[in-house]
Amino acid sequence: MKIVVVGGGSSGWMTASMLSRLIGKQHEITLVESEEVGTVGVGEATIPPIAYFNKVLGINEAEFVNATKGTFKLGIEFDGWRDAEHSYMHAFGRVGKDMGMAGFHHTWLRGKSLGLNTDFWDYSLNYQAAKNNKFGFLQKIPNTQLPGLVHAYHFDAGLYAAYLRQLSEKMGCIRVEGFIDKVNLEPISGNILSLSLKSGKVIEGDFFIDCSGFKALLIEGALKTGYEDWRHWLPCDSAMAMPCESVTPIKPFTKSIAHRAGWQWRIPLQHRTGNGVVYSSEFMSDDEASAHLMNNVDGRALGEPRPIKFTTGRRVKQWHKNCVAIGLSSGFLEPLESTSLHLVQSAIVRLVKLFPQQEINQANVDEYNRQSQIEFERIRDFIILHYKLNNRTEPFWQRMKAMEIPDTLQQKMTLFKETGSIFREQDELFTEAAWQQVMIGQGIEPKSYHTLADSLSDEQASELLQNLSAIMQGTAAKLPSHNDFLSAFKP
Numbered sequence: 001m002k003i004v005v006v007g008g009g010s011s012g013w014m015t016a017s018m019l020s021r022l023i024g025k026q027h028e029i030t031l032v033e034s035e036e037v038g039t040v041g042v043g044e045a046t047i048p049p050i051a052y053f054n055k056v057l058g059i060n061e062a063e064f065v066n067a068t069k070g071t072f073k074l075g076i077e078f079d080g081w082r083d084a085e086h087s088y089m090h091a092f093g094r095v096g097k098d099m100g101m102a103g104f105h106h107t108w109l110r111g112k113s114l115g116l117n118t119d120f121w122d123y124s125l126n127y128q129a130a131k132n133n134k135f136g137f138l139q140k141i142p143n144t145q146l147p148g149l150v151h152a153y154h155f156d157a158g159l160y161a162a163y164l165r166q167l168s169e170k171m172g173c174i175r176v177e178g179f180i181d182k183v184n185l186e187p188i189s190g191n192i193l194s195l196s197l198k199s200g201k202v203i204e205g206d207f208f209i210d211c212s213g214f215k216a217l218l219i220e221g222a223l224k225t226g227y228e229d230w231r232h233w234l235p236c237d238s239a240m241a242m243p244c245e246s247v248t249p250i251k252p253f254t255k256s257i258a259h260r261a262g263w264q265w266r267i268p269l270q271h272r273t274g275n276g277v278v279y280s281s282e283f284m285s286d287d288e289a290s291a292h293l294m295n296n297v298d299g300r301a302l303g304e305p306r307p308i309k310f311t312t313g314r315r316v317k318q319w320h321k322n323c324v325a326i327g328l329s330s331g332f333l334e335p336l337e338s339t340s341l342h343l344v345q346s347a348i349v350r351l352v353k354l355f356p357q358q359e360i361n362q363a364n365v366d367e368y369n370r371q372s373q374i375e376f377e378r379i380r381d382f383i384i385l386h387y388k389l390n391n392r393t394e395p396f397w398q399r400m401k402a403m404e405i406p407d408t409l410q411q412k413m414t415l416f417k418e419t420g421s422i423f424r425e426q427d428e429l430f431t432e433a434a435w436q437q438v439m440i441g442q443g444i445e446p447k448s449y450h451t452l453a454d455s456l457s458d459e460q461a462s463e464l465l466q467n468l469s470a471i472m473q474g475t476a477a478k479l480p481s482h483n484d485f486l487s488a489f490k491p
Contacts, residue, residue, distance in 0.1 A: 001027045001358070004195065004205035005446045006180065006218055008033035010157045011327025011344045012211035013164035014053070017352045020171035021057055023355060029172070032195060032203055034179040037212075039233040044075060044267045044274045045254045045338040046152040047429075048092055053345045057167065063491040067163045069270040071486060072252045074130040076338065077443060080258035083391040088441030089127050089253065093150035094470055095433050096123035102452035105436050109420055111465045114458055120440050122469040125149060128476035130253040134480040141475050152338070154254065154267045154274075176203060183222035191322045192218060197441070207356070214332070219315055219325035226316040227331075233384050233403065234312040235396075236334060240289045241276040241306050245299035252482040255295070256336060260284070260394040264296060265335065270486065273299055276308075278334055283396040314376040319368045322353055322360055331376055336383050341427070344376060368431035376430065381409040382430050382438070388413075389442035399420035414442065420446035 006198035016031045073090035096104030122129040138148030177409040210218035255266040262279035290305040314331030324348045354364040389399040422432045
């Protein structure tokens with residue numbers, strides 16, 4: 001089978017590299033990209049599953065970090081989301097120590113009922129390390145059974161794409177330079193037959209993967225699959241992006257800073273910091289957004305703000321006929337929780353698991369689309385959660401607070417508020433600890449806690465909480481600084 005990937009960038013080369021690695025011996029893989037077409041290229045923050053993706057590709061972690069000017073990421077800090085003065089973090093990894101079938105947060109809530117007004121993040125090793133600019137590889141906390149640090153990365157998306165291109169071509173992927181003039185369809189079946197390039201060259205294929213970004217050249221331009229618009233829940237439709245000089249110390253976490261009509265990202269790399277403002281054009285003009293960004297970077301600007309327009313939502317059919325959309329062509333969710341590249345990664349894994357042997361089976365297509373829809377909707381709900389629970393006074397934020405939300409999210413919020421419980425599907429991306437941190441961080445105070453938290457006496461509960469806090473802070477203090485770790489981390 002001839003597989004044709006349309007578009008380079010991170011999504012195209014992630015797709016080409018993984019397919020080359022796993023099914024390249026059985027199928028011919030070609031990637032078509034044009035130097036005339038730019039990439040969005042602001043997806044510089046990731047979440048922990050990216051480490052698994054790189055491991056499957058056989059990538060050396062030190063080589064990867066140095067090649068992409070990468071840094072380590074322990075979580076995402078949210079400044080000003082609950083209200084203008086409040087800050088909290090979605091730190092990766094576990095928080096505290098679970099009590100049997102009851103999550104640790106129930107013990108923490110019990111402690112609060114006893115008058116122990118400790119911070120939930122006192123019990124997160126990732127948080128303690130992040131806020132002290134510390135990092136190290138630590139699978140377990142020494143002399144305990146408690147898990148260590150969980151990390152992801154910040155990296156230059158353009159350098160990552162170049163790194164994966166080199167890897168893909170070594171594994172046999174054929175790169176074709178060319179601007180696509182026309183997508184040719186088979187008149188009866190409606191399948192894609194070939195691509196006509198501006199040069200006159202024709203690229204034939206049996207199976208096509210659309211990584212053409214917002215343009216969605218194949219899945220929408222040729223196949224007209226339709227788009228489900230979610231702007232009634234996530235009305236931000238614009239961004240301005242601009243890098244600035246790196247500042248010291250390099251923080252091992254992403255910052256998400258709320259402003260009057262949206263939020264700003266700050267992503268620290270070795271050689272620069274990635275910055276951008278996400279906003280609703282109804283509440284902030286492009287000129288205002290550009291000025292806000294220029295005035296709110298922590299280093300000297302490296303260029304001018306670059307505008308990006310988008311519509312939050314998802315492609316109705318991400319696999320249709322002999323074409324699968326991966327990356328921005330499949331839909332767009334704000335990069336608030338750094339899920340953009342993860343959605344690429346999970347789409348690739350899903351495609352490999354359901355890849356046709358010879359003929360495309362509609363059952364595979366339907367299952368792919370079912371799983372994709374659920375994944376997009378669950379991430380959508382998690383992002384809406386940050387907006388819905390706020391006490392800010394600006395018109396944009398008041399609208400977000402008052403809006404109707406999906407029933408799936410309302411059920412999770414109500415359950416947590418009434419009982420302190422969180423339940424998630426087994427394959428859901430965000431962990432219970434992630435939901436707990438955002439719910440608590442945005443201001444939900446559960447009315448009760450699980451009865452298992454009462455299995456300890458008052459003295460035992462207090463001692464456990466004090467010991468866990470001391471362990472987290474003491475362990476973080478012994479780690480090297482993030483800057484020192486990066487300096488020594490060479491292939």
